[in-house]
Amino acid sequence: MDTPLVLKILYSLISLAVITIWGLSLGGIVRKIYARVQGRIGPPFWQPFIDIIKTYGKRTAVTHGIMFFLGPVFRIAGGIGTYLFIPAILGSTIFSNFSVSGDVLLVMYFIFFGQLGMALGAGESGHPYSAIGVARGLAQMTAFEVPFALSIIAIVIQYHTLNITTIVLAQQGSILNWTLFTNPLATIAALIALLGMNMHNPFSVVLAPQEIPIGPPTEFHGSYLALMQTNRGIFNAAKLVLYMNLFFGGATNIFALIIKTFSIYMISVVVGVSFPRFRTDQSIKFFLFVPTLIALLAIIILVL
Amino acid sequence: MVNPIMIFILFLGTAFLFALFDKIHRKFSFAILQLVLLINTFIAGQWLYKFVFTSQTPVMIFTAGFKPPFSINLRMGLEEAFILFAVNFVGLLSALYLSKSFKHSKVYPLVLYLMMIMGVNGIVMTRDLFNLFVFLEISSISTYALIALKENEQRLASGFKYMIASGLASVFFLLGTIFIYHITGTLNIDQIITHKSFVITSLGFLSVFTLMMSLIIELKPFPANGWALDVYQTTTSGVVSIIAVANSAGVFYAFYKLLPLIPHNQLLFIAGIGIVSFLFSNLIAIKQTDSRRLLGYSSIAQIGLLITVTALTRYLHVKSSTSLFIISSIFLSNFIAKAGLFWIAGIIKKTHIKEWAILRFKPGLLIIFGVFIFALVGIPPFPNFWAKWDLIRFLALSKLHIWIILILLGSLLEAFYLFRWFGSIVRSEQNEEQLLQPAYKTVPIIIFFLLLIIISIGIPIHIYQFDILPLLPIVGLLILSIFDFLPSKLKAIISMIIIAGYTLYIYPVLSGVSLVFAFIFLAGSFIQLIATMSRKGTDKGFFPLLVGMILSMGSLLVARSSLEFFFAWELMTITAYMLVLRGRKAEKPALLFILFSLAGAYLLLSGLSYAHVINFSLVGLGTIPISAHMLPITAFILIVVAFLIKVGAVGFHIWLPGSYAEAEDDTTSFMSSILSKTGIFGMLILLLFLLKMNMHHSALFTSMLGWIGIFTVFFGSLMAIFQEDVKYLLAYSSMGQLGYIVLCMAAMSHLGWVSGLYLAVNHLFFKAMILLAVAGVISRVGTRNMYEMGGLIKKMPYSFISVLIGIIALSGVPPLSGFGAKWLIYTALLEKGWYFRAGLSFFASAIAFLYLFRLIHTIFLGQPKPQHQNVKEASPFFLIPQFLFIFAIMAISMFPNLIIKPLSTFINPYFASTIQWQGNTLYSSLGYWNGNLVMYVTMGVFMLLLIWLIISIGRVQKVKQFNIVFAAERPFKPTTTHFAHNFYAHYKRALGTFVRPVTTGFWNGVGEWISSAAGSIRQIYSGNGQTYVLYILLYFIVLYFIMGGK
Secondary structure: OOOOHHHHHHHHHHHHHHHHHHHHHHHHHHHHHHHHHOOOOOOOOOHHHHHHHHHHHOOOOEEOOHHHHHHHHHHHHHHHHHHHOOOOOOOOOHHHOOHHHEOHHHHHHHHHHHHHHHHHHHHHOOOHHHHHHHHHHHHHHHHHHHHHHHHHHHHHHHHOOOOHHHHHHHOOOOHHHOHHHHOHHHHHHHHHHHHHHHOOOOOOOOOOOOOOOOOHHHHOOHHHHHHHHHHHHHHHHHHHHHHHHHHOOOOOOHHHHHHHHHHHHHHHHHHHHHOOOOOHHHHHHHHHHHHHHHHHHHHHHHHO | OOOOHHHHHHHHHHHHHHHHHHHHOHHHHHHHHHHHHHHHHHHHHHHHHHHHHOOOOOEEEEOOOOOOOOOOEEEEOHHHHHHHHHHHHHHHHHHHHOHHHHHHOOOHHHHHHHHHHHHHHHHHHEOEHHHHHHHHHHHHHHHHHHHHOOOOHHHHHHHHHHHHHHHHHHHHHHHHHHHHHHHHOOOEHHHHHHOHHHHHOHHHHHHHHHHHHHHHHHOOOOOOOHHHHHHHHHOOHHHHHHHHHHHHHHHHHHHHHHHHHOOHHHHHHHHHHHHHHHHHHHHHHOOOOEHHHHHHHHHHHHHHHHHHHHHHHHHOOOOHHHHHHHHHHHHHHHHHHHHHHHHHHHHHOOOEHHHHHHHHHOHHHHHHHHHHHHHHHOOOOOHHHHHHHHHHHHHHHOOOHHHHHHHHHHHHHHHHHHHHHHHHHHOOOOOOOOOOOOHHHHHHHHHHHHHHHHHHHHHHHHHOOOOHHHHHHHHHHHHHHHOOOOOHHHHHHHHHHHHHHHHHHHHHHOOOHHHHHHHHHHHHHHHHHHHHOOOOOOOOOHHHHHHHHHHHHHHHHHOOOHHHHHHHHHHHHHHHHHHHHOOOOOHHHHHHHHHHHHHHHHHHHHHHHHOOOOOOOHHHHHHOOOOOOOOOHHHHHHHHHHHHHHHOOOOOOOHHHHHHHHOOHHHHHHHHHHHOHHHHHHHHHHHHHHHHHOOOOHHHHHHHHHHHHHHHHHHHHHHHHOOOEHHHHHHHHHHHHHHHHHHHHHOOOHHHHHHHHHHHHHHHHHHHHHHHHHHHHHHHHOOOEHHHOOOOOOOOHHHHHHHHHHHHHHHOOOOOHHHHHHHHHHHHHHHHOOHHHHHHHHHHHHHHHHHHHHHHHHHHOOOOOHHHOOOOOOOHHHHHHHHHHHHHHHHHHHOOHHHHHHHHHHHOOOOOOOOEEEOOEEEOOOOEEOHHHHHHHHHHHHHHHHHHHHHHHOOOEEOOOOOOOOOOOOOOOHHHHOOOOOOOHHHHHHHHHHHOOHHHHHHHHHHHHHHHHHHHHHHHOOOOHHHHHHHHHHHHHHHHHHOOOO
16 A cells, blocks of 8 residues: 555556466467367467567558547557556555555446547547447447446445455455355356457457458557557456456466466357357347346345 | 595496587597596505505495495495406506597497496495396496497307396396395395305205306306307407406406305305316317417406305415405406406407417517416416415315315416417517507506516515515516617626626525535536627527526525525526527427426425425525424425426426427526526425434335436436437436436435535536537537537537547546546445446446447547538637536546535535545445546556557558548448448347337327317307307206205
8 A cells, every 4th residue: 555656656567567468368369269169270379469569560650530549549548547446466566556546336437438438539530330330339338237237236235345355355265255156146147248348259249350340440550459459458358357356256366367367268258159149239138138137136135 | 535436426427428528529538438447546546555555444335325224335445446446447448458449439339338347346346236236237238238339240149149148147146136135134245144044044045046156157157158258259359358357357356245155165166166167268278279269268267266266265264364365366467467468469460379479579569478478377476476375375284185286287277378379479480570559559568567567576575575585586687688688798798797796695695505506506507608608699588588597596595485495496497498498499398398397386386385394495494493294295295296307307307308409509508407406406405304304204205216316317318329319319318317316315325415416516517518519519510410410520629529528527437527426326326225226327327328429429520521511610608618617527537525525514414424535535335436546547547658659650641531441332422421320220129118208108198188178178169159058057057956955
């Protein structure tokens, strides 16, 4: 708590660097898995690093306007901010980040920061596919937000706090203290919501390769794209860290963090490779039905 | 003092000699007629003055040197003097109004006119039953002679119907008189009343019943009144205004005089006769398009109300001074307004109410017309308002619930057709036509108008002892009306000065939560007034109404009693209505607005009447000890529904989108960001009562209120996302945001109220910003459909910034102030244990992203349209207030303690605080939030990345429109490239069932049902004289048995 500000910033940079590398590697690993499932060899797991270095190196020649320019900045600031507001490793000064800024409500709403900025940037590009992608993405987001929010409410009822660190502390001691086991319904609902957040199949209609070129980022190239690719790594990892903290007992060291986040991510991947894509309205109906009911049940059980 | 008998001497003497005078010259005889009426007015006025201002007691005047029962005697008391003054005065003015037709007519109409008014004078003064009959005959014979005198088939027919009807009534009267004389042996009314025990015998009952029925039939009760409607419809305006007001006044007074004969237990039947007339006439009038017949229905309705009120106050033994006040206020409103309206009808010379639209080009006459209509409806400060206030209080005290419902329902129906008429005139698209306004016709109207105004200002000051404070909104309105010829910019500055002065004036009274609302109502208005400077020309009428509305909101804050609160509430409603009506297509929305607002006001009125407390106001709350029984459950529910209507809670929201959207663009921002919070303020007072009363079931109520709040949020947000019209989108968004505030207030906890007030202030900032920016955009592009815009960011960057900040603050994305609201709300809800409400509110707040993105994307981003090639940034007058609000948002985002700390202090007296501060971190029992640090972290990260991006990529080229990666085809038309129309089609497919217009359907059904009921009921008026006679007879017989005749 009383770490000097400069040191705090330095620590956060380290923490950020670690999570960026892990997040990007995770992305590469998943691409590899996808490829193998589809019978291809696939790129090496460090492919995302190569991609980013390449796109950074490319010429960034064109802008559609100020919001277009700021969009990627918003996006990655959103990703980094989200991560910085989550205490990544329990008891670690370096990985506690700026979690003193606020509780889980802050994190939940900060997730929107990048999405909103990105949507605005994509909007200014004037490309219809961007707007279509955003319309789909936002619509889907409202739907998976419901089970996610409800399961967080369930957790708050369970632990009487919104403080992430306290929630993690409450799960220490035994694996059976994890929310996964103490409150399985909430966990399941939240994990289903995570499928939507990660935008893998069947909820991939937002980016929708083969249908609309690549959705919101269509017009972004060069450094813009590089920033967004970097963010994809950070933001993904940040969400996984949040889930790990809320449902899987948090992490007391970096290895636990890596193993747990990898495992959580694998759920999305397994589902993603097994299912075809939903239409937007189908995914909305799905999220508002199955996982929402599960989460409601979780709350009802706790209240009773 | 002049002996009242002089009145008759003058009338009779002149009438006999009239032919002689007329031989000299018509001008001379007409002058004599005027003089007689003038002298009589003066005599009556002199008596009235004595009765009102000195301790003069009523006087009996005996004729022929004998005492009754051997001679006729007259009475002159307060009531008589009052009616005589009114009747002779209206006679005088009507004669002036008719001067042209009198000039060219034969001599008879003049004599008949004199006789008719003399008849009324006699009816009022005499205390002898047979003499009363004689005067009734004199006045009706001269009346139908006057009606039928002109060779016009319709008038002849209606005069004949009148003759039959009043002939029948005369027969009844005579029969009754004979029976009564037979029983009591006297014709003196006072003596009969002292012997009234005879009524219990069946003959006694029959006699009194026949007598009263005669008078009631002359008072045109529904349904035995077809003949009267035909008279109203066909007779010339000058004559009909006399018939409608003076004649009715006389007969009504005769009824009033004889009412003591009715046994106490039968009074409710009499009241029933009145209320049936009131209700059904108002109902049928809805279908009426003939202006005079419409006024006729309204007249009949008002007389019905008078009958009801007279009987009810007698039934309840209301103190005579109070009942006199109530009756005379209703009487006067109708008297003045109806005479005035009939006179205006004579100037317009159009039958169909739509054709009255030419009034639009005569602002003076239109204002007078409006004032008369407001007086009829009972808008403050007109007499009907005060009468209604006292009346409903008495009825509530005596638990006559059904009467309250019927009276208010009838009033609402009346308000509906009168306001519909008014709105159709103001918003008509008819062209200007020549309208002759000769002085002899306008002078009477203006005199009555001024009289009404004087009375209306006199009542609050003299009877209710109002000081200047509650009347300031009217003063403000009048001041701006005086300066209405000045250019808008100057008037805006004057308005700002007035509001600043008013704020300083009331500042010492304000404390605690009222400071918060004063900030919203007054400071918020002050800043938004800058935007009104963009109005061109003089824009007459806007500023007086606006200032009136703003000061009325201020009045709500400093009201000391329920009456002052309600007074301010109604003033605010009517000024807001007039402001909404200024919108180009606002005719229907404004009507819905005033209907729902009036319904709300009536609910509030009855709620306040049922409350056993006379100071329902924030100031009043502190002055009295609160006890458990002060607000019974009925009162609580009525009042809360009234406020829910104001905030547009789901189910009552259908008035909201239209009126917000169709009002003028800068008005919308006042309505949405400021006016809507008056409902919240009212609710706060109510909840404070609830809190201190420790009411049974209060938890259940607040829990229900919470659900209403959250469903309002949900449906408001959901409906917002499907709108193509930007103002409708924002209107629904407003509804949703207000729902959050209701939800928070209902939580009844420290944090709940802090978040409610925080949101109220924050909503002022961002909604005003967005609406003003949008107003600026609309003023430049000339459309409200979002898909017709696009790419405006380059043309209007400042407006864009303001909308951007606005939507971030609304959506709750950190680091701006909206997140503070979200954090407070969720913490409050979770603390309270309202988990499902919290869940739904997460959903709604996510849905808000949809409409917010749509708003900013379809207007400012995407592809610009060719026709907007040369669009300029909005006027600086729009931009200045926006940037002031941006500054405010930035300040409270950076330093949330600036706002949360004071709010928390204001709430401390009511609830124990559950939050505490450590430096800049706010701790609740569940979590924590450091707005300051969040801002630094976000800004730090953002700036670093931005700088890095700028440095790393160097120069970039800004490309032109359509320079995008586009597969297969070349984009060339913005209309096909700009993705904007039906933006959330997929969402509609998924959740469209929730936005089916169920509520609108319901209210439409109600409207349809009422309308067809009115349509079928009016079929009874066949226009056939014989049928009408049959109705009268049947009416007589049926009532006889209903009232227990044997």
